[in-house]
Amino acid sequence: MDKRKIMISPVTRIEGHANITIELDDKGNVSDALFHVNEFRGFEKFCEGRMYTEMPTITPRICGICPTSHTLASVKACEMIQGIQPTYTANLLRRLMHIGQNLSSHALSFFHLSSPDFLLGYDSDPAKRNIIGIAEKFPDIALRGIRLRKFGQELSERITGKKIHIMGIVPGGMAYPLTEDNRKALLEWIPEAIETVQIGIGIIKKFMDDNEDMVQTFAPSATLYLGTVGPNGEHELYDGKLRFIDEHGNILQDQASPQQYLDFIAERSVNWSYLKYPYYKPFGFDKGFYRVGPLARLNVATKMRTPLAQAEFEIFKLLNDGKPVHGAFYYHYTRLIEALSDVEDAERILNDPQVTSLHIQHHGRWNYEEGIGSSEAPRGTLFHHYKTDETGKLLKVNLLIATGQNNPSMNRSVLEVAKQYVHGADIKEGMLNRVESTIRCYDPCLSCSTHAIGKMPMVVEVKDRNGAVIKRLERF
Amino acid sequence: MNKIPIIIDEKKLETDPGKTILEVCRENEIDILTMCHLKGVLDIGACRLCLVEIEGVNKLLSACTTKVAANMVIKTNTERIKKYQRITTELLFAERNHVCAVCVANGKCELQNLGYKVGMDHIRYPHLFPQCEVDTSHAWYVMDHNRCIMCTRCVRVCNEVEGAHNWDVMNRGHQVRIISDFNTAWGESVTCTSCGKCLHACPTGAIWPKAIVQGQLEKKPGIINELMEKRKMKL
Numbered sequence: 152m153d154k155r156k157i158m159i160s161p162v163t164r165i166e167g168h169a170n171i172t173i174e175l176d177d178k179g180n181v182s183d184a185l186f187h188v189n190e191f192r193g194f195e196k197f198c199e200g201r202m203y204t205e206m207p208t209i210t211p212r213i214c215g216i217c218p219t220s221h222t223l224a225s226v227k228a229c230e231m232i233q234g235i236q237p238t239y240t241a242n243l244l245r246r247l248m249h250i251g252q253n254l255s256s257h258a259l260s261f262f263h264l265s266s267p268d269f270l271l272g273y274d275s276d277p278a279k280r281n282i283i284g285i286a287e288k289f290p291d292i293a294l295r296g297i298r299l300r301k302f303g304q305e306l307s308e309r310i311t312g313k314k315i316h317i318m319g320i321v322p323g324g325m326a327y328p329l330t331e332d333n334r335k336a337l338l339e340w341i342p343e344a345i346e347t348v349q350i351g352i353g354i355i356k357k358f359m360d361d362n363e364d365m366v367q368t369f370a371p372s373a374t375l376y377l378g379t380v381g382p383n384g385e386h387e388l389y390d391g392k393l394r395f396i397d398e399h400g401n402i403l404q405d406q407a408s409p410q411q412y413l414d415f416i417a418e419r420s421v422n423w424s425y426l427k428y429p430y431y432k433p434f435g436f437d438k439g440f441y442r443v444g445p446l447a448r449l450n451v452a453t454k455m456r457t458p459l460a461q462a463e464f465e466i467f468k469l470l471n472d473g474k475p476v477h478g479a480f481y482y483h484y485t486r487l488i489e490a491l492s493d494v495e496d497a498e499r500i501l502n503d504p505q506v507t508s509l510h511i512q513h514h515g516r517w518n519y520e521e522g523i524g525s526s527e528a529p530r531g532t533l534f535h536h537y538k539t540d541e542t543g544k545l546l547k548v549n550l551l552i553a554t555g556q557n558n559p560s561m562n563r564s565v566l567e568v569a570k571q572y573v574h575g576a577d578i579k580e581g582m583l584n585r586v587e588s589t590i591r592c593y594d595p596c597l598s599c600s601t602h603a604i605g606k607m608p609m610v611v612e613v614k615d616r617n618g619a620v621i622k623r624l625e626r627f
Numbered sequence: 628m629n630k631i632p633i634i635i636d637e638k639k640l641e642t643d644p645g646k647t648i649l650e651v652c653r654e655n656e657i658d659i660l661t662m663c664h665l666k667g668v669l670d671i672g673a674c675r676l677c678l679v680e681i682e683g684v685n686k687l688l689s690a691c692t693t694k695v696a697a698n699m700v701i702k703t704n705t706e707r708i709k710k711y712q713r714i715t716t717e718l719l720f721a722e723r724n725h726v727c728a729v730c731v732a733n734g735k736c737e738l739q740n741l742g743y744k745v746g747m748d749h750i751r752y753p754h755l756f757p758q759c760e761v762d763t764s765h766a767w768y769v770m771d772h773n774r775c776i777m778c779t780r781c782v783r784v785c786n787e788v789e790g791a792h793n794w795d796v797m798n799r800g801h802q803v804r805i806i807s808d809f810n811t812a813w814g815e816s817v818t819c820t821s822c823g824k825c826l827h828a829c830p831t832g833a834i835w836p837k838a839i840v841q842g843q844l845e846k847k848p849g850i851i852n853e854l855m856e857k858r859k860m861k862l
Contacts, residue, residue: 200761202769208841209729316728318842326842516838542763542814543837 179575227524241324251306262296384453443531732832764814
């Protein structure tokens, strides 16, 4: 059979770390899509030989958007090695910082990157379809989005003195307490932050009402889902147990300890991407694709922890009669419901009388050779797994990153969008943007370059089986 | 004892004979960059950061090991000296693997401060990226050779102050390394008393306690001289 290929390269804005190949059959219909990640960083390898206590400092450097999640997964692994638990106040402060990071990341994803699509339109002028375009046409919304992100970052800054790549989360607790002045200053943000998130929810709901067909058919991959939940199945970001559900909402695993992750998750390498393919072990590679992140977390959760978020969660659950919602577009909606929960939870924590206590760290030392920690990063469940020798030197490091777990599903979502919008060599600008938007739904952290103002440069090539270019479309 | 006249940076001074140029400069608040100097132990002139120009002498001399003489005319901050200080600093960074962002001493490191002081905005020399050992064998401390600048402050403090002489030096050139005993793992040393003085003497994140992470490191190099002064008082 004669095959043709469409190459989209690069997908990312600056580094060009990801390419997409769309394969056509002899009738010009899409037969397959490959999402290539070309970036190699090697953190797991070069951390070998270091002291395990250095990992909470090294691993946040993986990402400038979700460093706190890496620190938390890392310190939890360290605490398992030491056999200690953080203090009550340290848990409050960690939770607060994690909320701040989640809020900051979700604000960036929605207001800076995605809102131009919703407010200006997918097919509007690409030169203006960005946060600058929003600032010109909707200055209040742009400013609110920026301030919401600022609040998220202040939650870390007012505890540790740094907005990103924070210091101060240490095995056994925290290195810095929260002062009373900072507690009061953070509380002042709450009303504005709730209002901003609710405006965002209004925007996404209006878009969903106005574009029902598109939203319903936007990469609706039916997959399994993984997320962290509390003891009663409540939505959880910082500390909890794992829950796997199938595409119909049936619970496959519940209250599973993150330390048992290898019982449920296996990884496979493919020869066309540096990103591994994790899958749900009991179902095997072909049927075990699962998703993580805000959509997954709300699909697996039984309820939210806070009242306003719970009300919105109940509306979300009605979208598919209480069953999992599969459309990739709903990532945006669930991100905002999480943001609402974040702000409400921040208020609850800031009003806890113990939050300014100075009892912030338990002290420990190496006791065990293995440590596993997890946290819910903005993009999904994150695992750090360390093995050490008897002196604490790292022998093996495994980092299972959220975007890696979404990789198989991202690939499938791109295929579904391509099937809808690509027919033979007939490729239009709208298709490029929809492929890009599909990837953006997952907000992947394979490159911070998707977190950039403006359009992604893309080159789409339609190739025949012998590699000859039969059509080329460029956008820079 | 009679004072002797000297001139440092066009400033006329009177000082006691037998003192080093560095001592006189520090007494008179004249800033001189140092790295291998540690008050309380012998100076060896290893780092070459305290070089000064002396009238009538062609080559630059290290202020920490050169004693003052009557009518000496010394310059500490000429363009030539600044140029060499910048070169020396860049070479210190290029020789091993200094990654400040993830180092336990970040923000509290003498080498990092030196980089800021000489205005090091980039390094012109190719990094060697050597494969260096991280010795975690000691129960309380870590010796990370990636971050060692061979100032040998640990060697001298261990020998002169603690009297244990656990630390020493082996090899030459860029293969030079600090060793414990006769190149055994630190945890297996028969001489180390685990006193921790080398930790406080170390100017970088090369020697650090296992129990702490970035942001928690507190090194007190001043305690070495305090110890020596107290010993003198007892004598």
